[in-house]
Amino acid sequence: MSDKIAQHKHCRACGKAFVGSDRFCSEECRTSNTTNLQKKKRQLLLLYVVTFVVLILALVATWG
């Protein structure tokens, strides 16, 4: 009887294969991934705000 290769997952942060129920291979990867996600979210929000402001400015310029 040969056991199947243990169920493994790939770390969402570094892509390394590991065995476990978590999505990250280590606490370090989890932390770095969360930090990256928060940074990305903030960048996205900033982009959104900037786009909105530019849109408003363009609208005002057109009206003026």
Ligand SMILES: [Zn+2]
């Ligand atoms: Zn990892």
